[in-house]
Amino acid sequence: MKRKPEILSPAGSVEGMKAAVLAGCDAVYIGGSCFGARAYADNPNQEEMVEAIDFCHLHQVKIYMTVNTLLKNQEVREKLFAFLQPYYEAGLDAVIVQDVGVLRFIRKHFPSIAVHASTQMTLTMGKGTEFLKQYSVTRIVPARELTLEELRLMRKDTDLEMEVFVHGALCYCYSGQCLFSSMFGGRSGNRGRCTQPCRMLYQIEGRKGKNSAGQYLLSPKELCNLIYLPELIEAGVDSFKIEGRMKRAEYTAFVTSVYRKYTDLYFALGKEGYRQYLTEHSKEWREDLRCLAELYNRNGFTQGYLEGLSGDFTKRSGAKKGEMLAEKRPNHGGVYIGRVLSAGKREVTYQAEKKLSAQDVVEFRNERQQTSYEYTLGKDVLPGQRVTTLYQKGCRIKPGDSVYRTKDAELLEKIRKQYLEKKMQSAVFGKLAAEEGKKLLLFLETEKDGEKISVKCFGDLCQKAEKQPATEEAVKKSLNQTGNSSFYFKELIVQLTGNLFLPVGVLKKLRRQAFAQLERKLTERFRRNDTIFAEKEAEEGKTRKRQAVSLSASVMRQEQLSAVLECSAIDVVYLQTEQLAAEELKQAYHRIKASGKSPWLAFPVIFRAPVWKLFEKEWEKEEGIFSLAWDGYLIKNMESLHFLTEVLGVIREKIRLDYNMYVMNQEAYYFWQEQGIGKLTVPLEASEDEIEEFSFLHGTECIVYGKIPLMVSAQCLYANTGECVYMDSDKQASSVFFQNQKGTEFLSVNYCKYCYNVIYQKEPLFLEDRDGRWERWGIPSIRYVFTTEGGKETAEILAGRIREKTQTGHFEQGIM
Known part of the structure; x- marks a missing residue:
């Protein structure tokens, strides 16, 4: 049987973190005060984060911090070190990272911490991830779009840990490839x-x-892969990740407890025993699914892409992609509880099909699932009971409308009592020794990770009792009043020699001091002191060279290519492969060569296993597209880099990174230089000032026209x-x-x-060359990107006659 996967829970707040730990997670992921992908969560400040690290380690839970955004040059130079240092030294277990510049920075300054490659890196294959190990990467979080078969293949191709989302919100877009929020509102998902x-x-x-x-x-609907736990375990997944840092602590606690429960059952019972358990306890299974839906769902759940396409979350079945979408409402769908029987001008009557509780929130919806009215119940309701309530003037409710519960007050209260209000204490062995004239001594011992850890704490000198001496029973009673401390006495031995005066306050003070001493000893095991205060590297090329600007064009269609070949100013042509067949690509290559321009092949945005096979077949052909002497290659992902260098044997100097490889800072540029790649494309989210900064970097190309x-x-x-x-x-x-x-x-x-x-x-984006700024800044190359344009429109654009309305993207105002 495979190794038991870690249950990795979200912590959008300190309360959420504690809820996850109390519910049985193995690890939590949490954001700090900056640089995390959930900037609007109730993220802890520095003091709270250090306390959270200690809390998790006291309870044998790992804690990972999200630094899974793109950082600007100034942020890396001036803020990142000071931000990470206290958490690194406190014993943070890992950092989740998107920006390759941050990868390099962490390896340079914080050498003994693990790094997890975020799903924001859009990793779709194990191939090409091995080189990340040199940057302390121990785990990859693959794109959520992968199938079970692709996950199995990834497990074969790499021994890096594999973390997979199993529950929570899904993005419509591949994570790390979305510019929608950025371009509409200026708030970047990156x-x-x-x-x-x-x-x-x-x-x-x-x-x-x-x-x-x-x-x-x-x-998309909410993801729920509870039914797929056995397959994910057998596929070799190392960590089950629950999404939900923006959700309430009760959600975190219950979802964690459910995935903990069924993962443990699978490993306790084995494959056949687990299957039998689900059959015999189908009512319990359905109730757990109902509770998950009560806490949060979007028009139900989806299994995501594990079967390629997805359908009903309660059974394994493929379905159309559209069934993954919550088209009728974008937020919590609640649980259906009945239908409206009658509706007057201000009064509505419905019949409850489920038991309802006081403080439940009930919502009425029309046939399009739009909310007509909602209210909070004032009393309990039994199944089958009719309920009549007044509703606000102007609301439209009619017989047959659906009734949903969007807040289950009884369930939330049950979760609060079971997890949020529960004390979490570790067992310790204690021995108190007291003898007249000697210092009071409390010895504590506990076991963590198979290691016995102990402390001795001395108190005041013991004095003889003048009246009532201390008894073993009374001393134990005082010491066992551990309250909200981190420990409780599993066994406590009290040795009293002589008739002693031991005040209750003295005993409690000694216990508090001993517990604090044990806490320090337990957490100090995780402390680090190997931070490297390295000097800043000199920035690349301080002198800007004024140089002639080279023009390139990216095309998807033959008619676009014809227009580009007619333009004498174009030097480089990138051939996109999405809409051109292999024979057309070969013909296009020869046309470009004959025109005296430079032919480059542009690889797909997403390079998954089926695309790899497609390209591999083309490579095996004697006269395939890879038999041609391309001048260079434009890549948009790590998998393409691996295919080019390891399969085709392409030298790295012939490779250019596209805009979505996100070289946002100097460290990212150095990262790619270490991989032998010096040609890059300015990210589409870069501002005018940031583009000017890139002019110092050799091999920079800037997109000046194209649909974003x-x-x-x-x-x-x-x-x-x-x-x-x-x-x-x-x-x-x-x-x-x-x-x-x-x-x-x-x-x-x-x-x-x-x-x-x-x-x-x-x-489309269009950045005019005002006052020769590209040449003045020293940008060596600019690019026109053609997608849906026809041949005539392409020619007009290249001639400077752009007829439709254009925009400047983030050129004039950068991203937040």
Whole structure:
């Protein structure tokens, strides 16, 4: 049998952290006061975080801190060291990281801490992760879109620990690839400030699909993979991660307890015994699922992508991708409890199908699941009982409307009593020795990780009693009043020699001092003192060289390529492979060569196992696209880098990182230099000042025109809102326009060849070359990115005649 996975719980606050520990987690992940992906959670300050580290270690729980955002250059230079140092020295177990610059910084200054590669890094294969070990990475958190088969393959390809999300909110977009919140509101998900545009209403334009009316087209249901625990265990997953740092402590406690319970049952009973247990205890299983839904669900649950596509969360079954979406409402769906029997102008009557409790929140919904009215129950209600209540004027409720409970007061109170109000104390052996004329002595001993740890604490000199001497029973009673301390006496021996005067206050003071001493000894085992106060590295190239600017263009279609080849100013052509078949790519290569321009091959945004196989087959062909002498390669992920260097044997000097490889700071640039890669693309979230900073870096290219990719998703908006038009052609791409409630338009394109969907902002980015700034700044290359443009439009854009409205992205105002 495989190793038992860790139960990793969210801690959006100190209360949430303690709730998770009390409920039986093995580890918690928590954000500090900055640099975490949940900037709006009730994150602890420095003092609280150090206390949290000690609390977890006292209870044999690991604690990981999220530094899983992109950091700006100034933040790395001036803030990161001071931020991490106290937590590192206090014994923080690991740091969860997105930014490769942060990876390098941690290895340089904090050498003995483990680093976990965040799901924000969009890792989809084990191949290509081994080199991360040199940066103290011990664990990877793969993209949530992976199937069970892909997870099994990842386990074969790497011995790094594998952490998988099993419960909680899902993103529509591959984590780390979303610019939607950033471009609409200036709050970047890559900076922990996502405004959740995926939870907003959208409307499809010009289609009569099932979602043509305004619905939550980008809002996934909550993930619940409880049914898949055996498969995930057998796939070799090392950590079951629960999402929920923005949710209440009761949620954290109960979800943790459920995953703890069924994981322990599987390892106690074995595969067959576990299956039999679920059969014999089906009522208990269903009740646990009901409670999970009462705490939080979005139109039910989904199993995510484990079977490739997903459906009913109570059984294993594939389904259409659209069934993963909570199209009718974006927030907590509650649990169905009945239907409206009658409704007057101000009064409504419904019949409860479940037991309801006082302080439950009851909600009435119309046929579109929109809330008509909600109220808080004043008394308990039995199943089958009719309930009549008044409702506010103006609310529309009619017979047949659904009634839901969105807050189960009885369940919340039960969780509070069972976990949140529960004392968590570790057992200790104690021995008190008292003898007249000698100092009072309390000896404590406990066991942690198989090691016995003990302390001796001395008190005042013992005095002879003039009247009533202390008794063993009275001393034990005083010492056993441990209150809210971290320990309790599993066994306590009291040795009294002579008739002694031992005041209760003296005994309690000694116990407090001894407990504090034991706490220090237990937590000091985790302390570190090997911080490296290294000098700052000299920044790259302090002198800016004015140089001629090279122009490049990225194309997806033949007609775009024709227009680009007609433009004498273009030096480099990037061929995107999403819509061009292999033969077309070869023809395009020869056309570019014949024009005297430089042909580069652009790899896919997402490079999963099926894409790897597709490319591997092409590599095996004698006259395939990889037999051509490409001048360079543009990559958007780690997997492409591994394929190019380890399979094709491409030298790293011929590789350029695209915008979504996120070189946001000098440390990230040095990271890639250490990998032999010096060519990069400025991130699309960079401001004017930040782009100017990049001019010091050799090999920098800046995108100055193109539709901004707001999301890259494994979902297909076209198929979800109508019939799929994929005809098994690697040229095929389907597209659909949609808009938000303000009328802002977006374009969704599904690239069927690689099975991902890209949502573009309709207004393209365009950064004019005012006063020759690119040459003045020393930016060596600028790029035009063409996606949906036709041949004529491409030619006009290259000639400077852009007819549609454009935008400047974050050029004038940076991200928060």
